[in-house]
Amino acid sequence: MKEVKQRLTRELQQDFNVKIMDTLAWGVPVHSIDIAFQTVKRTTMDILMKMMLLAFQKGSIATATELSDMLLVEQLFINDLIDKMTRTKMIDKIDDVFTLTDLGEQQLEKGIFEHEPEDASQTACYSPCHQSFLTGDVEELSSEKQELYRYQQEFADWTVKSLAKLDAVAALQSLGIESSEGNLQIVISKIVSATTVQTDTVPCLEFRLYNQAEDVxxxxxxxxxxxxxxxxxxxxxxxxxxxxxREDYFSEFSKFFCTESEASATENLHFHK
Incomplete structure (x- = not known):
């Protein structure tokens, strides 16, 4: 922290109009939140899947054997894709005939296949004082004890249940959970749960500055x-x-300058005598 303070002090003093009036150190509480979620892979739909969906959409296909004979494709591949499309809720069997679900219709129209969801979890840092997730590694924080941020009690009624799912998704996105490369896209499809793992204190350095040119x-x-x-x-x-x-600092300076002026006047008086 000492090195950081020195570096920041040099940075701030590069502006000759800026005077550092005071420096404080304190800590902001952050919660390590374990977020359980699901992701799905999206890939460009292959030609066989597209042909099968079109056949289910336009015809009355009851068995994999019928579709295999129609498309002249090995039944083993047909069975495998039927199982996959059934698990991902793209097709259903109604009155013994394969039918596209609304999801199947949407994916066929877009030409994108969404694979089965995969479970995962990730830890992210949430700060009630910011009312948002922060990006950083709590393991690298200074272990020095810090006085807590003087306004942290204003956010003390926070609970992990109050987290918005959109905030959790944004936090995971900032950690690089989602990706897109070539024909493969990985997206977050669902937030399952959020649980507090531990609470740490993030050291902060506060510089109180006075810009003389702007009187601020x-x-x-x-x-x-x-x-x-x-x-x-x-x-x-x-x-x-x-x-x-402004009241604290400038009233003190005024007293200081008044005292100096009085002392100077007294010396001059003694000198003339």
């Missing part, structure tokens, strides 16, 4: 989990405290 006091806050300036925490602190800083 403001905070910059470095988040060591994301390794970047944290706009969310900065907005919270600036909104609540900037007016108070």
């Amino acid at each position: 006091l403001y905070a910059r806050i470095w988040n060591t989990l994301t390794n970047q300036w944290d706009a969310t925490l900065e907005a919270q602190v600036n909104d609540k405290e900037r007016k108070k800083w």
Whole structure:
């Protein structure tokens, strides 16, 4: 943390109009959330599957043998694809005839086959103070004890059940769970559950700055989990405290300068005497 503070101090002081008024260190609680989910693979539909779906759509096919004779394809391949399409709910048998489901119709129209869902899980970091997931590795965080963020209690009523599934999907997407390469696309199809595994404290460095040219006091806050300036925490602190800083810092400076002026005047008086 000492090296990080030194580096950030040098960075901020590159602007000669900016003066660092104060520096604080504190921690923001983050929860490691184990997210159980399902993914599906989407591939371009092969010609045999497309022909079979068209046959089911337009004809009255009752058995794999009928379809094998019609398409002049080995029945072993026909059986394998029928099993696959049945498991993925693309086809159904109604009145002893193979029929396309709504899903089967959609996939035939798009020419895309969605494979069976696969179960998986991934751990992601959720910060109630940000009301969102953060990207970073909690294992690399400093183990130093930190005073907690002074406004973290405002978000203490958070529970893992309150997580929106869209937030969980976005977190998984940021971790690279979804991918697309050539004819293969892997997408998240379902969030199964979310469970808190552990809670850690993310060290943050707060710099209180004064821009003399613009006469503005403001905070910059470095988040060591994301390794970047944290706009969310900065907005919270600036909104609540900037007016108070002006009173605190500039009243102290005024007292200091007044004292200096009085001392100087006294010295001049003694000198003339």
